[in-house]
Amino acid sequence: MKHELNINNAATRVVTKKWGRMSGNNIAEYINLGGFSGLEKVLKLKPEDVIKRIEVSGLRGKGGAGYPAGLKWRCCAGQTGEKYIVSNFSNCDNTNMIVNAMIHNDVYSAIEGIMIAGYAIGADSGIIFLRNTQAVEYNIIRAALEQMRSSKILGKGILKSDFQFDIQVVMGKNNAEKGQEIIILRSLEGLSPVTVCNRPHSAEAGLNGKPTLYHSMETLASVPAILEEGYIETKIVQLIDTENDITLITEVAIGSSIGDVLEREGIPTEGIKAFSFGESMGAIFPPDRLGILLDFDGINNAGGAFGNAVIRILREKECLVDRVMRCYEVSSVECCGRCVFGRMGTAQIYETLKDITKKRGKADDLDCMREIAEAMLLVSSCNQGKCAAQMILSALDFFQNEFDMHIRRKTCEAQVCKGYLSYYISPEACDGCGKCLSVCQRDAIEGEDDYIHVLVHDMCDSCADCVSICPNKAIRIVGESTPKIPDSPIPVGSWKQSRRRR
Ligand code: SF4
Numbered sequence: 252m253k254h255e256l257n258i259n260n261a262a263t264r265v266v267t268k269k270w271g272r273m274s275g276n277n278i279a280e281y282i283n284l285g286g287f288s289g290l291e292k293v294l295k296l297k298p299e300d301v302i303k304r305i306e307v308s309g310l311r312g313k314g315g316a317g318y319p320a321g322l323k324w325r326c327c328a329g330q331t332g333e334k335y336i337v338s339n340f341s342n343c344d345n346t347n348m349i350v351n352a353m354i355h356n357d358v359y360s361a362i363e364g365i366m367i368a369g370y371a372i373g374a375d376s377g378i379i380f381l382r383n384t385q386a387v388e389y390n391i392i393r394a395a396l397e398q399m400r401s402s403k404i405l406g407k408g409i410l411k412s413d414f415q416f417d418i419q420v421v422m423g424k425n426n427a428e429k430g431q432e433i434i435i436l437r438s439l440e441g442l443s444p445v446t447v448c449n450r451p452h453s454a455e456a457g458l459n460g461k462p463t464l465y466h467s468m469e470t471l472a473s474v475p476a477i478l479e480e481g482y483i484e485t486k487i488v489q490l491i492d493t494e495n496d497i498t499l500i501t502e503v504a505i506g507s508s509i510g511d512v513l514e515r516e517g518i519p520t521e522g523i524k525a526f527s528f529g530e531s532m533g534a535i536f537p538p539d540r541l542g543i544l545l546d547f548d549g550i551n552n553a554g555g556a557f558g559n560a561v562i563r564i565l566r567e568k569e570c571l572v573d574r575v576m577r578c579y580e581v582s583s584v585e586c587c588g589r590c591v592f593g594r595m596g597t598a599q600i601y602e603t604l605k606d607i608t609k610k611r612g613k614a615d616d617l618d619c620m621r622e623i624a625e626a627m628l629l630v631s632s633c634n635q636g637k638c639a640a641q642m643i644l645s646a647l648d649f650f651q652n653e654f655d656m657h658i659r660r661k662t663c664e665a666q667v668c669k670g671y672l673s674y675y676i677s678p679e680a681c682d683g684c685g686k687c688l689s690v691c692q693r694d695a696i697e698g699e700d701d702y703i704h705v706l707v708h709d710m711c712d713s714c715a716d717c718v719s720i721c722p723n724k725a726i727r728i729v730g731e732s733t734p735k736i737p738d739s740p741i742p743v744g745s746w747k748q749s750r751r752r753r
């Protein structure tokens with residue numbers, strides 16, 4: 252699959268305008284491209300005037316909620332005592348490469364944004380939070396901060412002013428420590444990374460009970476651009492079209508339609524079966540919804556997850572049930588486990604989807620999943636559970652026929668779900684290890700040690716559990732080139748001899 256930064260073609264470059272123009276995160280090059288001029292300007296303004304600029308710009312949090320940034324800044328500025336800026340640089344899932352692309356291509360814009368925010372609200376320290384999987388990015392950020400300290404742009408007497416500010420980088424301890432504000436703040440406080448309902452607003456009592464301005468990396472990276480002429484609100488999106496072997500990242504003006512974005516990036520809109528916005532956290536739509544506008548309300552009202560801006564295109568060779576099942580696999584691992592419906596609902600829907608892909612779907616599965624998802628939507632404590640619910644509900648609303656084909660007609664038209672395929676054991680490849688026999692719950696495999704094993708089709712329900720466990724890739728899909736196979740187990744080695752004799 253091609254992984255491209257299609258930024259050079261992007262019609263709109265606000266946050267990404269320095270991408271591709273620096274060799275790594277070199278501070279001298281950043282300064283030559285006008286870097287830190289926003290901070291320099293700000294240090295000559297009153298903090299109140301900076302907050303007004305942010306309010307007038309209309310900047311909204313790009314991490315998902317779309318909360319007006321100016322309101323948060325004003326609320327924090329109005330608090331007294333020690334304050335923090337916490338910036339979420341963690342990637343929300345393993346597919347989403349946007350944050351890491353920002354860190355690798357220009358980490359300074361976001362750091363400059365943190366410092367401008369610190370000056371405006373009266374904070375003298377900031378924290379950058381990363382996921383436990385971002386060790387490379389951790390080192391990049393630390394090196395960038397070090398360059399800033401030696402250039403007297405971080406620490407005391409910043410840019411020869413009285414402003415002092417420092418930043419530390421913290422990595423989460425486990426996979427669950429990412430994404431959501433409450434989870435990240437609790438992680439930084441050394442508490443378990445779960446959602447709680449009764450936490451006060453961070454701007455008043457956030458990290459360690461102190462006023463805290465919390466923003467995503469992309470929100471803060473937009474801040475220096477606001478101090479220049481002609482600022483427009485944008486969103487960095489990642490487009491994935493697996494069948495056409497395309498993965499790219501680009502920046503688009505807020506308010507563009509998804510169809511326009513695809514066309515501009517050369518992704519064919521013909522032959523699209525479905526598209527999703529938000530990966531494991533967002534809804535899945537039919538192609539007649541390509542007109543959905545890429546803005547906070549357009550995406551969130553449609554059930555997508557604006558913060559996780561991955562747009563995935565599904566075409567005819569991809570199975571929608573399999574896709575939703577894979578998203579639930581991720582959600583069931585990433586759910587913090589705090590609320591019953593988030594934890595149990597996600598797990599239950601995942602198990603049901605797995606059964607459907609293994610040809611074990613039952614007539615009432617769809618109603619059952621809908622009932623669970625509707626409850627998740629109502630009572631999950633955080634967005635993780637609600638977004639997972641949106642995904643299955645949208646899939647059931649728009650693509651019920653594809654689920655019906657699996658459950659009632661026992662067909663996966665895309666031929667993706669392994670459960671709808673038939674298997675045989677290749678007598679040439681089987682070495683009689685017996686691993687398949689031990690995982691088969693249907694007693695559909697016959698054999699003993701050092702005997703070529705045989706799969707009994709009448710007993711097999713095509714669950715495919717044996718396929719992945721076979722060390723010799725001996726369990727194969729029945730197709731046009733299926734060879735002759737023994738009727739019952741025979742000693743390893745005897746098959747070739749008996750074939751030669753014939
Ligand atoms: S099919 Fe694979 S797992 Fe089963 S006995 Fe043969 S080699 Fe072992």
Ligand code: SF4
Binds near residue numbers: 716
């Ligand atoms: S696919 Fe393999 S594990 Fe599953 S029922 Fe058939 S033989 Fe058994």
